[in-house]
Amino acid sequence: MQQHLQQFQKSILQTDPLHWHKSQMTTEPNHQERFFDLSLELLCLIDFQGNLQKINPTWERILGYSPEELSQQNFLQFIHPDDKKLTRLALERLISGQPRLDLENRYCCQDGSYRWIAWTAVPDPDEELIYMVGRDMTDHKQVEIELHSRLQQQAAVSELSQKALEDRDLDAVMQTAVELVSETLSVDYSAILELLPNYQTLLLRSGVGWQAELVGQAMLSARPNCHAGYTLSQGKSIIVEDLPVETRFSGxxxxxxxxxxxxxSTIISGIPGSEGPFGVLSVYAREYHPFTQEDVSFLQTIANVLTNVMTRLQAQDQLNLMERAIASSNNGIIITDSTQPDNPIVYVNPAFEEITGYKREDVLGRNCRFLQGIYRDQNALDEIRQAIEQGTECHAIVQNVRKDGQLFWNELRISPVFNTQGHLTHFIGIQTDISDRKQAEEQLEHHAFYDHLTNLPNRALFAEYLQQAIEKTQRDSNYQFAVLFLDLDGFKKVNDSLGHLIGDLLLMAIARRLENCLRPSDLLARLGGDEFTIFLDKIHTLQDATKVAQRILSKLSNPFHLNGHEVFANSSIGITLSTIRYDQADDILRDADLAMYQAKTAGKGRYAVYNTLLHTQAVNRLKLETDLRGAIDRQQLQVYYQPIVELKTGQLTGFESLLRWYHPEWGFVSPAEFVPVAEETGLILPIGTWVLEQACQQLHLWNIQFPDRSPLTMNVNLSVKQFAQPDLIEQIDLILEATQIEGKFLKLEITESAIIDNSKVANLIFQQLKARQIRLCIDDFGTGYSSLSYLYRFPVHTLKIDRSFLNNLDSKASSHYREIIKAVIDLGHNLGMDIVAEGIEKIEQHKLLQQFGCEYGQGYFYSKPMPAQAIANLLAQPLAHGLV
Structure with missing residues (x-):
């Protein structure tokens, strides 16, 4: 295999020059394995029969397959059926001597979906192997598909418009429309349904896909109980996702x-002067077909083209000259009479009516200035007035007002018309509604500075605003402001349990509540994820900022009601003041962020104010993380062992392994300080593996040294991240084999949260552990999610009662805690589990637990955690000397 990896590395470096610059690497096998495993591309070896011989971990990240799942599977069996033949032929050419192959195909993911992969393949005829490198091109392909769809739709609109210009036969134009719609949207049926004069019946005027005798003959009800009738009643486009279960109408x-x-379906508007719409343009599919908003716009555009065709044909019958003027234009056209006082309007086209909302009879005889509404101070209006006075052409962009009061952007071109004597007689104005273009421009600018979900300013705009405020403090020493940095507590659990839709709704609802806590002069922004920032303008004291933080925490403490779910959310808030005299916005955000983490560390749902100590703590934490990375190599980490005692006999039965870190400068570092850092940075994975290995080695040694004590058991804690490792079982097998420990003597302790967070894979892991006779203990039972269902679903052997329950036996509520302890013991026994109580420190606790039937215990009453040598001294004592 090492030879294959060498060839694979060589093939990749020849295929992709970028890897050559990144990989001036040794030919040692471990580096080749590391190169293979760390590559971001899909790497695989297949034999000439197409069987997968080796894949890298990127397959699992992109396609969802682990190496075990694809071992000896055929490469071609995962190819999309439409791509399989082409891929097979390409590989055959490669096997036949082609030196290199580049192809794209759709590859089936583990979840059943397909992703586009661009493959480069190089054969090795001697080994009869093919070395393949794949890049995920799915996003690029999706963009191509969307772009192709838009181009198809634009081409269809263009083709129909051209057809309408060339052909005066309305039925022929309609037939072209339904054919283009069917082809462009890839549907089985399309139809133009004409609303007959009785307004109760629709005629299938044109269509594609229907039985031939139905077109021109079939009648449908125009009542709202069918799709077309419902579209007419609603006055807007209507999408049907699944007609058999549709509730708005029966069909x-x-x-x-x-x-x-x-x-x-969408409405085809009637021609000017008609009392209602012409009818409905509809498309249908026999299978589920998701229609997009772009599809709706396309269908409406086709409908608009049809309306324009009918309008034009009518106008051509009435006035041929006017038809020539407006035949090819969807723009609004105005003709004014410059020989009359005030340039009155003498003609407007239908597009003008559509753009402005004014009917022809509303505007004839009026000056165009009514379109300006109250917006008469625009600079472009001066250019228009000057052109009219001088009788010249003019091009201007102005804001006009529709009849309903809505503003729109109008690109206006004015041209003078002279008679044969050279006298000015008319002006022709051509309107183009560029509101969509302007809106697109504004949206681009908006998207650059605003969060798309909450519509709040984003990090870029907030930082710009903040920088201006900093500069203001430098000019005005009396001006002060504060920045609040908010991070939601438990937001990930909402997303994981209720889904991202509820998570998004929660973010929007929180944004609205936060806005209600602020003044108009303040600024709220969403930095991303579940982080928000607030700029408090013109504050005078720290109390001004803390009052706002208190108000926010109070408002957020009330539940949110989202799609039938009651959701609770709160926030940790960091506060920093401008009195520190910052120069850069990023520095303020950094310090506010530090204060926020201080609040979260202190218990969440609270605020903290930044001070220089926090910066010092951040530096110390970085040093702690840096030193922790080298703690194993420097032999600073130690494993201590705490005896576990059988309560009935007082005899020692096993140990729990506990991690300790002796720092050369700080002495012993509390696990409460370094374990969270190890979890956050991922260092817990190598450290956890090391602890498991050390504990198993030590148990094997004690079983040899003290055979009269055998068999002893060893409890080892597994973190959430360790439990989620895909190769966890493989690691355990290697350690058990290396230390010659049987699985039945190993007990793994995990928390309730580890099970819940990995519920999808937990059952498989537990079954694998059970097959190895490894026992499973639930640590700190009752302090986590408190969900009992997993106790029935998974093979749990032991429940560990958390020390907090024993500590409260001396409180006023001791009777309640007695009942809780007894209930946990009874629950475990009823499910066939044994019980271990942690934190036993008094003889009274020992006797009470024994009275309740608890089998095992550990705590300072028996022994504190000790290094291996001290435990060996303990084991050397006679068996008659119990720990009680």
Missing amino acids: SPLLHNHRVVSGM
């Missing part, structure tokens, strides 16, 4: 007879 027999599942 017409025509649709049910053709087994329609999904559909979309």
Whole structure:
């Protein structure tokens, strides 16, 4: 295999020059394995029969397959059926002597979905192997598909518009429309349903996919109980995702007879002067077909084109000259009479009516200035007035007002018309509604500075605003402000348990509550994820900022009601003041962030004010993390062992391994300080493996040294991250084999949260542990999620009662804690589990637990955690000397 990896490395470096610059590496096998494992691309070896011989971990990250799942599986069996033949032929060419192959195909993921992969393959005829490098091109392909769809739709609109210009036959234009719609949207049926004069019936005027005798003959009800009728009643486009379960309407027999599942319809407006719409343009599919907003816009555009065609044909019948002027334009056209006082309007086209909302009869005889509304101070208006006075052409962009009061952007071109004597007689104005273009420009700017979910300012805008405030403090020594940094507590649990939709709704609801806590002069922003920042303007004292923080915590303490769920959320808040005299916005955000973490560390749901001590603590934490990284190599980590005692006999039965760190400068560092850092940085993984190995080695040694004490058991704690490792069982097997320990003497302690956080894979892991006779202990039972269902689902052997329950036996509520302890013991016994009580420090606790039937205990009453040598001295004592 090492030879294969060498060849694989060589093939990749020849294939991708970028890897050559990144990989001036040795040919030692371990470096080749590291190169193979750390590559961000999909790497694999397949034989000439297509069987997968080796894959790298990137397959699991991108496609979801572990190496075990694909071992000896055929590469081609995961290819999309439409791509399989082409891929097979390509590989055959490679086997036949082609030196290199580049191809793209869709590869099946573990969850059943497909991703586009661009492969580069190089053969090794001697070994009959093919070395392949794959890059995930799914996002790029999706962009191509979306772009292709838009181009198809634009081409269809263009083709229909051209057809409408060339052909005066309305039925032919309609047939072209339904054919283009069917082809562009990839649907089974399309239809133009004309609303007949009685307004109760729709005629299938044109269509694609229907039985031939139905087109031009079939009648449908225009009542709201069918799709088309419902569209007319609502006055807007309507999408049907699944007709058989649709509740808004039942659907017409025509649709049910053709087994329609999904559909979309939009209204075809009537020609000017008509009393209602012309009808409905609809598309349908026999299988589930998700329609997008772009599809709706496309269908409406086609409908608009049809309306324009009918309008134009009518206008051509009435006035041929006017038809020539407006035949090819969707823009608004105005003609004014410059020979009359005040340049009155003498003609407007339908597009003008559509753009402005004014009917022809509303505007004839009026000057165009009514479109300006109250917005008469625009600079472009001076250019227009000057052009009218001088009789010249003008191009201007102005804001006009529709009849309903809505503003729109109007790109206006004005041209003078002279008669044969050269006298000015008319002005022609051509309107183009560029509101969408302007909106797109504004949206681009908005997206650059605003969060798309909450519509709050984003980090970039907040930092810019903050920098301006800093500069203001430098000019005005009396000006002060504060920054609040908020991080939601427990937001990940909401996302994991209720889904991202509820998580998004929660973020939006929190944004609105936060806004209600602030003044108009303050600024709220979302930095990303579940982090918010607040700029408090013109504060006078620290209390001004803390009052706002208190108000926020109070408001957030009330539950949120989201889609039928009652959700609780709170926040940790960090506060920093401008009195520290910052120069950069990033420095303020850094310090506010530090204060926020201080609040979260102190217990969440509270605020903390930044001081220089926090910066010192942050530096110390960084040093702690740095030193912890080298603690194993420097032999600073030690494993201590605390005896576990059988309460009935007082005899020692096993130990719990506990990690200790002796720092050369600080002495013993509390696990409460360094274990969270190890968890956060991922160092817990190598440290946890080391502890498991040390504990098993020590147990094996004691079993040899003290055979009369055998068999002893060893409890080892597993962190959440360790439990989530895909190769956890493999690591345990290697350690048990190396230390010659049987699985039945090893007990793994995990918390309730580790099970809940990894519920999808927990059962498989537990079954594998059970097969190895490794026992499973639930540590700190009752202090986590307190969900009992997993006790029935998983093979748990032992429950460990947390020391907090024993500590409260001396409190006023001791009777309640007695009942809790007894209930946990009874629960465990009823489920066939044994019980271990932690933190026993008094003889009274020992007797009470024994009275309740608790089998085992540990704590300072018996022995504190001790290094291995001290435990050996303890084991050397006669068996008759129990620990009680």
